[in-house]
Amino acid sequence: MTTPPATPHRRPAWAGRNYTLLTTAAVVTGLGNSGALIAAAFAVLDAGGDGTDVGLVAAARTAPLVLFLLIGGAVADRLPRHRVMVAANTLNCLSQATFAALVLSGDAALWQMAVLAGVGGTGQAFFAPAAEGMVLSSVTGEQASRAFAFFRMGVNGANIGGAALGGALIAAVGPGWVLAIDAAAFAFAGALRAFLDVSHTPARAPGGGLLRELAEGWREVAGRPWLWSIVGQFAVVNAVVAAAESVYGPQVAEDHLGGARPWGVALAAFGAGTLGGGLLMTRWRPRRMLLVGTVCVFPLALPSAALAVPLPMAGLASVMFLCGVTVEVFGVCWMMTLHQEIxxxxxxxxxxxxxFGSVAMLPVATALAGPTERLVGRSTALWGCSALVLLLTAVVLLVPDVRRLRRRTDAPRPAAATPAGSTPVSATPVAGPTGGPSGGQVTARGPQSTGGDPGLGQGG
Incomplete structure (x- = not known):
């Protein structure tokens, strides 16, 4: 009897139910969030506000994110993570729906928009720690890197497309309807995440109180030199890159490049680079993940230098594309390391x-960017941003664990970290028979390099 031909899979074998639900939900909220960020700014301006008011609403969104992130992490380790994610999506849905209703009614006051932005930031503070690692836990170790790269490509593509679509919709129907679409996106994403199968997740022992659990988390960070060094590095790197690109970049574009259009092209080139980097990481599985990822941080010094010169639009766009590629390589390597080691x-x-390390200094850096420019000049400030990125990245490469830690695929996740100052056993592997490590398994993030923008997003 002839065997019927096999039905081709519509998706890869490793892209199971949980992976598909998580990726679809992240893409949906990425589309909604990107447009909503633009809509919120135009809603403030349409209500009679100015640039300062737009900044105040953005700050109102960032402040609770910084304040509640650590609490959100402790809650997510105490409760089922998918329930925390659904609760955060519900909160964001309600806040955006209320925001939209006020804007559509024409009665939105600045204080109301600031409060609702703060509610959105609170949702992000609880969502982000719960969401980390969920995608990687939904695929096998052998395919985890490729799966995470595809996930990030989907989210980055949604962010790019959502910004373009949101801008067009704001022009066509106004910011209120874009905010309403974002609320609907949160509702849909929350519904998808409610159907996640978490039966494979090990039961967690009862905790010993919030402060004790936060202290345990800190010991995990402090006991791993590679971890705290990179988190510290990105606390500064994210801050100076954000200052250069959000404060100095538009000014340079206005004074030397011809206005907003070339700056928009440069930012679009960065987005295209993240897609290219994601595509690269679907094929490339570097063994020394942290070493490769850290080397890929060096190009983040280039945009500030390009603005300091300044380079023409084509040169600036090329630099931004390269940065997008390398940020994505770092992001995948970093998340794979966390999933392997923690x-x-x-x-x-x-x-x-x-x-927390990634976002804590963002408000400070953007607030000090203007005074620093007046004190030393814009060009000097930009060269200083580049120098800080290069210096801190070089210092991180001096950490032995960063250079030695290797990818593993055949062992369970490790126990708790060793005391601070000692070297984790898994970070200095002994070469096995094939040249790889012989046992044991293993987030600083790049600027906007993860599925949710920590500075402005509502929580994905």
Whole structure:
């Protein structure tokens, strides 16, 4: 009897139910969020506000994110993570729906928009630590790198497309309807995440109180030199890159490049680079993940230098594209390292410290960018941003664990970290028979390099 031909899979074998639900939800909220960020700014301006008011609403969104991130990490390690994600999506849905209703009614006041932005930031603070690692836990170790790269490509593509679509919709129907679409996106994403199958997740032992759990998370960070050094590095790198690109970049474009259009082209080139980097990481699985990722941080010094010169639009766009590629390589390498090295029951708390380090200095850097420019000049300030990126990245490469840690695929996730100052056993592997490590398994993030923008996003 002839065997019927096999039905081709519509998706890769490793892209199971949980992976598909998580990726679809992240793409949907990425589309909604990107447009909503633009809509919120235009809503403030349409209500009679100015640039300062737009900044105040953005700050109102960032402040609770910084304040509640660590608590969000502890909660996500205490409760089922998918429930925390659904609760955060519900909160964001309600806040955006209320924001949209006020804007559509024409009665939105600045204080109301600031409060609702703060509610959105609170949702992000609880969502982000819970979401970290969920995608990687939904695929096998052998395919984890490729799966995460595809996930990030989907989210980055959604962010790019959402910004373009949001801008067009704001022009056509106004910011209120774009905010309403974002609320609907959160509702849909929350519904998808409610159907995640978490039966494979090990039961967690009862905690010993919030402060004790936060202390345990800190010990995990402090006991791993590679972890705290990179988190510290990105606390500064994210801050200076954000200052250069959000404050100095538009000014340089206005004074030397011809206005907003070339700056928009440069930012679009960065987005295209992230897609290219994601495509690269679907094929490339570097063994020394942290070493490769850290080397890929060096190009983040180039945009500030290009603005300091300044380069013409074509040169600036090329630099931004390269940065997008390398940021994506770092992002995949970093998340793979965290997933390999951090115990599952402490993952959200460690992720919360990672997020906290990544966003804590953003408001300070953007606030000081103007005074620094007046004090030393814009060009000097931009060269200083580049120098800080290069210096801190070179210092991180001096950490032995960063250079030695290798990818593993055949061992369970590790136990808790060793005391601070000692070297984790898994970070200095002994070469096995094939040249790889012989046993044991293993977030600073690049600027906007993850699925949710920590500075402005509502929580994906």
């Amino acid at each position: 115990p599952e029951d402490k993952f959200s708390r460690v992720s919360a410290y990672d997020w």
